[in-house]
Amino acid sequence: MLMQQTLSQLRNLKLDGMARAFEEQAALTASTSLSFEDRFGMVVERELAWRDTRRLERLMKAARLKNPQACIEDIDVRQSRGLDQRVVATLASCDWIRNAQNIILSGPTGAGKTWIACAFAQQACRQGFSALYVRAARLFEELRIAHGDGSFTRRLAQLAKIDVLLLDDWGLQELDQGARNDLLEVIDDRVGSRSGSV
Template identity: 55%
Template sequence: MLTQNTLEALRQLKLTGMCDALEQQRAQPDTHDLAFEERLALLVDREVLHRESRRLERLLRAARLRMPACIEDIDYRHPRGLERSRMAGLASCDWTRQSLNLCITGPTGSGKTWLACALGNQACRQGLSVRYLRVPRLFEQLRIAHGDGSYARLMNQLMKTDLLILDDWGMQKVTAPQRQDLMEVIEDRHGRGSTLIASQLPTEHWHDYIGSATLADAILDRLLHGAHRLNLKGESLRKAQAQKAESVDPT
């Protein structure tokens, strides 16, 4: 009866991990031989693990990453110009904690989005907040926010995000209102958070993509100064995987 009261108290205190661990200890007679301090340590460890797992779930859900990619699954066999030492440095997420940016460029199918999501996943695993957005979707959200009065709230959310991933950069022409919104987003985040840009467009063409010389200079100065850069090369991974699948197809 005493143990049941304890379990109910743990649930009320939202110590779910400790509650589950205590129930497991009751079902495992071997743990009864442990000292009180050892059993208590197991309960605390389980609660810490439970909270870390829940936090990771929340961060990944909020990030809305396009692909379930992980750093450990990077394929270095395909000649894309990726170096293990370079990726190990990026996987540490020190650049994110220092509010530095990362630009990933390369041709279609070279794995830009996959790598961006893998780094986003890694950041979540280290307790950092992440948000993935395709640039057209970002502009659409900002346009709607201007109309429904949620612009300030959206901008505040973007500013507070540790790592903002902007995919499909340079896919469509930028209008004057979009250019101004982009400037505001980049300016708000400058020195406060990291921005990861994934683009087919080489960085030397970004000035023309943005358009207005004055705003382009301001945006790119904040984005590219001190930024890490990954320039992927080689043929499309999707094409190579499709060809490989065809070669082993028995039909």
């Protein structure tokens, strides 16, 4: 009875990782040979791992990456692609985000720019940063509509809070004056909040 009560209390406290670890320890006879401190430490580690996993899932879902499976470890840095392995490794540290710097990926259609950008965004999410993937044309249309319905300022504030903003297919078409002004507002708000963008 005490175990069920403890499990219920852990779940009420939203300590689901601890609850699962506690259940597993109760089922394993090998864990009874461990000291209380060791067992408790394992339960706490499990809770931390559970929270990290949930945070990453939440960040990845919010990022809406076009290629969510893209990851830094899978970037092909062969000489023929023109990617410098040292630069990729340096960018993988995500210091560019901490230093409010930007990455601009350019190259021919089909070169894998979107996939690489998604890999950097996924790496950012793994390090606890927020990200959002959006095609530039869709963002400018969204901002144009936001002007009309009065939500423009609120949307700018939301974009400013995002650590990594991926603007895909930027430069495929000429921007009209309204889109140029909106882009300037997005950049200005993001610089003001010291966030990075891709």
